Amino acid sequence: MSDKTVIAVIGCGRIAQGAHFPALSQIEGVYVKYACDLIPEKAEAMKEKYPSLVGEVITDYKIALADPEVAAVMVLTPNYAHYTVTMDALKAGKHVMCEKPVTTSYALSVEMANEAKRQNKILNIGVCNRYQSSVERLCEMNKNGEFGSIYHVHCSFRAFRSIPGLGGAFTTKAQSGGGVLIDWGIHFVDLILYVLGGAKIKTASATTYSEMAKDMKTYRYRGMWAEDTSDVEGGTNDVEDFVTAHVRTDKATISLSGAWAQNVERDELYIDFLGDKKGARLDYGGQFHLTSGEALETETSTHELENMYLKEDSAFLESIKTGIKNKNHVDNILESMKLLDALYLSAEKQEEVKL
Numbered sequence: 435m436s437d438k439t440v441i442a443v444i445g446c447g448r449i450a451q452g453a454h455f456p457a458l459s460q461i462e463g464v465y466v467k468y469a470c471d472l473i474p475e476k477a478e479a480m481k482e483k484y485p486s487l488v489g490e491v492i493t494d495y496k497i498a499l500a501d502p503e504v505a506a507v508m509v510l511t512p513n514y515a516h517y518t519v520t521m522d523a524l525k526a527g528k529h530v531m532c533e534k535p536v537t538t539s540y541a542l543s544v545e546m547a548n549e550a551k552r553q554n555k556i557l558n559i560g561v562c563n564r565y566q567s568s569v570e571r572l573c574e575m576n577k578n579g580e581f582g583s584i585y586h587v588h589c590s591f592r593a594f595r596s597i598p599g600l601g602g603a604f605t606t607k608a609q610s611g612g613g614v615l616i617d618w619g620i621h622f623v624d625l626i627l628y629v630l631g632g633a634k635i636k637t638a639s640a641t642t643y644s645e646m647a648k649d650m651k652t653y654r655y656r657g658m659w660a661e662d663t664s665d666v667e668g669g670t671n672d673v674e675d676f677v678t679a680h681v682r683t684d685k686a687t688i689s690l691s692g693a694w695a696q697n698v699e700r701d702e703l704y705i706d707f708l709g710d711k712k713g714a715r716l717d718y719g720g721q722f723h724l725t726s727g728e729a730l731e732t733e734t735s736t737h738e739l740e741n742m743y744l745k746e747d748s749a750f751l752e753s754i755k756t757g758i759k760n761k762n763h764v765d766n767i768l769e770s771m772k773l774l775d776a777l778y779l780s781a782e783k784q785e786e787v788k789l
């Protein structure tokens with residue numbers, strides 16, 4: 435295995451099984467020496483499915499951290515464990531690719547970034563949409579001034595029924611850091627700041643609601659991401675399922691609305707970039723529709739939509755070889771975490787927060 439980069443995958447739940455293991459299985463130069471999950475059956479399922487990719491199944495991630503052959507780990511656990519597992523891994527001298535959000539708060543995210551710097555290790559965050567080719571093109575167009583000046587961005591991430599793992603880690607604030615805003619909003623906020631070429635947050639104002647599963651037992655739905663845990667004794671739902679917000683930055687203003695669930699049977703996931711020359715609607719995870727104010731015409735992009743996770747994981751493995759920080763490096767995601775924190779604070783205080 436000496437020619438391959440040896441890694442461990444910590445957390446073998448939905449995102450590991452549905453995105454990262456399939457991606458890693460397509461990358462020649464990687465060997466997952468350890469697949470780790472507190473529930474061993476989940477890691478075993480990955481070993482069974484990818485026998486030549488996966489070595490051992492473990493339940494204690496510290497076994498992988500103690501192995502000098504392991505160069506890097508992927509942290510694919512619920513949000514609350516990102517901090518502890520990542521800090522332990524960095525201190526053990528491993529590079530880390532940690533799923534989004536960085537962790538449950540901005541302050542802890544900064545600590546993680548500082549530890550990566552101290553240990554001189556790469557710490558990347560799984561904001562996979564930065565690897566979508568349509569997003570790359572929007573970035574380029576903005577850099578080239580094709581939009582003129584982007585003065586406002588609006589995004590909507592609203593779904594009919596999509597509360598994940600009701601009653602479990604996703605809906606327990608102490609474990610997730612929040613609801614739809616930190617879970618989905620991080621992708622949208624991060625994409626906006628990325629396409630704008632970075633922006634400093636000046637003020638943030640938000641209101642959040644938790645309306646759709648006040649009584650978990652009577653929440654009606656058709657499908658659920660993560661464990662369906664609403665019947666588990668003692669399950670918790672103390673996070674928001676809806677958010678509305680307004681943000682001022684040193685570039686554009688931003689408005690957003692997000693719903694994990696709503697009584698409108700339509701999913702709307704998009705970002706509108708309003709420029710004085712051109713504007714674009716980016717369908718989340720897909721194409722964009724570009725409108726010219728001069729020609730009064732709209733064109734839809736025709737990008738080949740690639741596997742973002744494959745690009746993200748390949749870029750991480752490349753980064754640990756070269757030592758060059760790429761666009762998913764934690765340093766590039768901190769402003770998004772700062773904004774989420776400010777929005778939660780604003781919602782709690784019921785007033786605008788100045789940064």
Ligand SMILES: NC(=O)c1ccc[n+]([C@@H]2O[C@H](COP(=O)([O-])OP(=O)(O)OC[C@H]3O[C@@H](n4cnc5c(N)ncnc54)[C@H](O)[C@@H]3O)[C@@H](O)[C@H]2O)c1
Binds near residue numbers: 493617661
């Ligand atoms: N990039 C994306 O688009 C995307 C999509 C979904 C989820 N995510 C993120 O991925 C993370 C995981 O989400 P998921 O949907 O896969 O959750 P999940 O609950 O399906 O899986 C998490 C797994 O981690 C395991 N785990 C928890 N603590 C552990 C520990 N200390 N050691 C080993 N294993 C541990 C759990 O047993 C579970 O199997 C979350 O942070 C989520 O925000 C990202």
